[in-house]
Amino acid sequence: VNDQDLLKFHREIVAIPSESHREKALCDFLERWLAEHGAVPVRAGNNVYAVAGERGPLLCFNSHFDTVDAAAGWTRPPHEPAVEGGRVFGLGSNDAKASVAAMTAAFLRWRESAATAGIRLVLALVCEEETGGEGAELLVPELVRRGLKPDAAVVGEPTGLEVAVAQKGLLIVEVERKGRACHAAHAKALGVRNPIVDLAADLLALGKVDLGPPHPLLGEATMEPTVLAAGSARNSVPGEATCILDLRTNPDRSHEDLVARLRKTGAQIRVVSDRLRPYAIEAIAPIVGAARRARPEASLIGSRGVSDLVFFAAAGVPTVKVGPGRTERSHTADEFVLESEILDGARFYERLARAWEVLMTEERHGAALGSW
Numbered sequence: 001v002n003d004q005d006l007l008k009f010h011r012e013i014v015a016i017p018s019e020s021h022r023e024k025a026l027c028d029f030l031e032r033w034l035a036e037h038g039a040v041p042v043r044a045g046n047n048v049y050a051v052a053g054e055r056g057p058l059l060c061f062n063s064h065f066d067t068v069d070a071a072a073g074w075t076r077p078p079h080e081p082a083v084e085g086g087r088v089f090g091l092g093s094n095d096a097k098a099s100v101a102a103m104t105a106a107f108l109r110w111r112e113s114a115a116t117a118g119i120r121l122v123l124a125l126v127c128e129e130e131t132g133g134e135g136a137e138l139l140v141p142e143l144v145r146r147g148l149k150p151d152a153a154v155v156g157e158p159t160g161l162e163v164a165v166a167q168k169g170l171l172i173v174e175v176e177r178k179g180r181a182c183h184a185a186h187a188k189a190l191g192v193r194n195p196i197v198d199l200a201a202d203l204l205a206l207g208k209v210d211l212g213p214p215h216p217l218l219g220e221a222t223m224e225p226t227v228l229a230a231g232s233a234r235n236s237v238p239g240e241a242t243c244i245l246d247l248r249t250n251p252d253r254s255h256e257d258l259v260a261r262l263r264k265t266g267a268q269i270r271v272v273s274d275r276l277r278p279y280a281i282e283a284i285a286p287i288v289g290a291a292r293r294a295r296p297e298a299s300l301i302g303s304r305g306v307s308d309l310v311f312f313a314a315a316g317v318p319t320v321k322v323g324p325g326r327t328e329r330s331h332t333a334d335e336f337v338l339e340s341e342i343l344d345g346a347r348f349y350e351r352l353a354r355a356w357e358v359l360m361t362e363e364r365h366g367a368a369l370g371s372w
């Protein structure tokens with residue numbers, strides 16, 4: 001796969017629409033394309049993966065090929081990639097088809113010397129990232145079941161090739177107050193408590209809960225009320241009031257701990273979702289070292305956005321998130337990526353695999369010496 005093949009492949013995958021839950025056509029294409037280039041793709045739903053290498057620890061390259069729906073304001077057809085001045089425009093060109101293309105090229109290039117390598121590589125391309133990670137949530141346990149639990153993973157998302165070593169979690173809870181519906185004119189006389197007023201008091205109390213100290217890379221954990229619901233008629237006291245809270249959490253405080261702290265205020269809390277856990281990896285982990293060797297000028301950053309990284313972390317796989325393109329361009333009208341970013345990305349991933357092999361070999365020798 002030379003640079004021209006890589007850029008053509010990227011344009012081809014941008015041209016195939018793959019909004020979340022409508023990824024079959026693109027997954028079919030990826031499966032076919034990998035097979036045509038000598039890999040042995042395996043399908044799991046609308047996820048596809050391929051393994052290279054014979055022995056040694058397993059490194060996973062993961063990215064997602066679904067996209068959000070086109071935002072309002074596109075000035076060009078989102079599914080007709082156009083190249084202008086080195087920019088490739090198209091829906092998903094940056095998030096995350098640049099990573100998909102770069103990782104695929106790096107995988108195939110690395111594969112040429114896989115027979116003599118001391119590591120194995122699995123390329124895992126998944127669907128449904130943008131709607132909550134159902135693709136990776138299915139594929140990661142599937143890899144584990146098939147004896148392919150990665151020893152480390154790289155999640156490809158547009159980070160400008162900076163290396164994300166910490167990621168915020170997302171905890172969603174609902175606060176609820178129940179009351180008794182009645183006519184607004186009689187509520188006082190009937191002694192009915194208005195659940196809207198009680199909920200307002202809950203929100204003020206919840207706002208004072210300590211969410212933990214700021215994280216050096218992620219900043220403060222946050223809690224924002226986002227969806228408030230109560231009442232439908234101007235002259236009725238409603239029977240209930242609810243509010244959704246969106247919490248962006250830090251790795252030093254577990255979701256269980258946070259929920260306990262919220263409940264301590266006396267508010268009725270229902271957990272809507274706590275599966276997207278916060279994450280941080282030690283800077284001394286070999287996968288972080290490999291990323292730094294592959295790109296010494298890279299900074300280690302924290303990421304506020306949630307990604308498929310959580311499903312690797314949940315399986316106990318040391319993981320970093322790094323990829324070509326810019327997060328600010330994701331989900332925007334006229335999304336684009338630079339051709340140079342895609343090419344740099346592919347070379348970076350290939351260097352990263354080779355650096356990880358060196359570090360893992362050193363670690364094995366170190367362990368052998370230690371036990372000896």
Ligand SMILES: [Zn+2]
Nearest residue numbers: 095096129157
């Ligand atoms: Zn993405």
